[in-house]
Amino acid sequence: MRSFDRLTTLMERFSLQVRPSRPETATLVVVADADGAPGHVWFGTAGVGSGFASTDLLFCAEVDWGGSANPLLAALPDRIGFDLSHDSEAASLVSLMRSELAAARCGSASVINRLGEVLIVRLLRAQIEAGSTEPGLLAGLSDPRLSRAIVAIHDGPGRPWRNEDLAGIAGLSLSRFSETFLAVVGETPAAYLRRWRLILARQDLLKGDRVDAVARRYGYDSAEGFARAFKRCYGLNPVSLRTRPSATLSRTEVPAL
Numbered sequence: 346m347r348s349f350d351r352l353t354t355l356m357e358r359f360s361l362q363v364r365p366s367r368p369e370t371a372t373l374v375v376v377a378d379a380d381g382a383p384g385h386v387w388f389g390t391a392g393v394g395s396g397f398a399s400t401d402l403l404f405c406a407e408v409d410w411g412g413s414a415n416p417l418l419a420a421l422p423d424r425i426g427f428d429l430s431h432d433s434e435a436a437s438l439v440s441l442m443r444s445e446l447a448a449a450r451c452g453s454a455s456v457i458n459r460l461g462e463v464l465i466v467r468l469l470r471a472q473i474e475a476g477s478t479e480p481g482l483l484a485g486l487s488d489p490r491l492s493r494a495i496v497a498i499h500d501g502p503g504r505p506w507r508n509e510d511l512a513g514i515a516g517l518s519l520s521r522f523s524e525t526f527l528a529v530v531g532e533t534p535a536a537y538l539r540r541w542r543l544i545l546a547r548q549d550l551l552k553g554d555r556v557d558a559v560a561r562r563y564g565y566d567s568a569e570g571f572a573r574a575f576k577r578c579y580g581l582n583p584v585s586l587r588t589r590p591s592a593t594l595s596r597t598e599v600p601a602l
Contacts, residue, residue, distance in 0.1 A: 349492065349493050349496045349497075350496065351473060351486045351492055351495075351496055352466060352469060352470070352473075354496070354499040354500055355415065355417050355499065356462075356466070358411075358545065358548070359410050359411030359414070359415045359418075360409075360410075360411070361408070361409070361410045361461075361462050361465060362408070362409040362410075362458060363406050363407075363408050363457060363458045363460075363461025363462060363464075363465070364406055364407050364409075364454070364457075364458070365404070365405065365406050365446055365457065366405055366406055366407040367405065368392075368394045368395075368399060368402055368405045369391075369392055369395075370391050370392070370407055371391070371392070371393060371394050371405035371406055371407060372388065372389060372390060372391055372393055372406070372407050372408045373386065373387070373388045373393070373404075373405070373406045373407070373408045373461070373465075374386070374387050374393055374394035374397070374402055374404065374405050374406075375402070375403045375404040375405075375429075375439050375443075376394070376397055376401050376402060376403065377401045377402075377403050378429075378430065382436070383403055383404075383429050383436045383439040383440060383443075384428075384429055384430065385426055385427065385428055385429060386426065386427040386429060386435070386439070386464065386468060387424060387425070387426050387427075388408065388421075388424070388425050388426075388427070388465070388468055389421075389422070389423050389424035389425060390423050390424070391407075393424055403439070403443060404439060404442060404443050404446070406457075406461060408461070408465065410465070414544055414547070414548075416482050416540070416541070416544065417469070417482050417483065417486070419482075420477075420481040420482040420483040420484075421472065421483060422477075425468070425472055427467070427468045427471055432467065432471075434467075435464060435467050435468075438460050438463055438464045438467075439464065441456075441460055442456075442457050442460045442461060442464075445457050445460070473486050473487050474487070475487070476488075480528065480529060480530060480531030481530065481531055482495070482530065484529050484530065484531075485526070485529050485530040488525075488529055490515040490516055490517055490522075490525070491515055491522075491525060491526055491529055491530065493514050493515050493516070494511040494512070494514050494515045494522070494526070494534065495530075495537070497511065497514050498511070498534075498537065498538050498541055499541065502538070502541055502542050502545055502563055502564070503542075503561075503562050503563050503564050504564070505564060506534070506538055508522065508523055508534055508535070511526075511534050522534075539574070540578075542563040542564065543563075543574065543575060543578050543579070545563060546559045546560075546562075546563050546571070546575065546583070547575075547579065547586065549562070550583050550586045551586065556568050556571070556572065556583050556584055559571065559583070560572075571583065572584070
């Protein structure tokens with residue numbers, strides 16, 4: 346298990362794509378400062394750049410990072426900002442992205458996507474460091490103790506985690522860990538583990554993995570028990586999802602508690 350890296354597993358599990366777009370559909374915009382240089386990045390829901398003059402928008406892009414299936418993306422505020430004046434390296438990334446977009450060289454889309462991924466990681470790091478006053482995954486990852494337990498869950502979803510194990514990783518007593526996790530993350534450790542497992546299971550089923558293999562992978566005693574849990578959360582049998590990858594879920598992509 347890696348050393349409590351709060352973002353890597355999420356980046357690996359949810360493919361991140363950054364594509365230039367029009368301002369009205371953009372979920373990532375770069376706004377110029379008073380001198381016309383990259384000054385601020387805003388990331389959020391579509392149209393996040395509304396309210397800014399078009400002449401102030403230096404770069405606009407749509408970011409696809411797993412949608413509501415990504416628990417961290419779902420936990421972010423509708424709009425978050427990142428001041429580039431405090432991060433010259435991030436400002437350089439934006440300048441390179443703009444250069445690639447303007448030059449339209451071969452492979453520029455791939456370069457913009459890779460640079461955009463790095464920019465998003467830097468933005469998310471800053472957001473995690475800033476923390477959140479609202480219960481959720483962002484607040485949990487911002488907590489230096491709880492984040493260790495959450496990363497352990499992310500990195501080892503198939504392990505038979507007990508609250509005692511996770512409390513030890515967090516360096517807290519069992520009672521303190523359980524109380525703090527519920528207050529900060531907004532759900533119990535067992536509920537979060539169950540939700541994370543089902544998110545990953547859905548991904549694997551969409552790739553065509555067998556139901557019994559997915560059930561074992563994520564700690565279920567039987568394919569039947571897994572199927573019941575999956576249907577409770579997603580509203581359909583996992584076999585139908587595997588055989589019909591384009592199936593539309595009848596509920597939100599993030600499993601309910």
